[in-house]
Amino acid sequence: MLDLHARLNLKPPVIHPGWFDATLDQLPDEIAFAYIDADFYESMACALRAVLPRIVPGGTIVMDDYADLDKNARAWAELPGVKKAWDDVTGGRLELDVIIGFDDLAFGVYRAV
Incomplete structure (x- = not known):
């Protein structure tokens, strides 16, 4: 991945390994894209509370394992x-799209407005 960023003359993403509650204080003030793979309630809620206020207009949050069985009956629940x-x-104040992947x-x- 770093080679791709170098070839395109782009700054690579910054990865902060560790538990969410121990690393989220390192987030930038503004976030344009966040991919959150937190799996469990507490870790997802922790990440969302830190990320949502920083999402810029037009920014996007993608959450892995979002199982809304009413919108995606095949989702892993x-x-x-x-x-x-x-x-x-x-x-319930923010609109969310459900994207169905393979299987x-x-x-x-x-997507922030």
């Missing part, structure tokens, strides 16, 4: 905390 965290943190993959996508 073993990680229900991802959807519940979105619902709880946003209070049981599902993603929730939020």
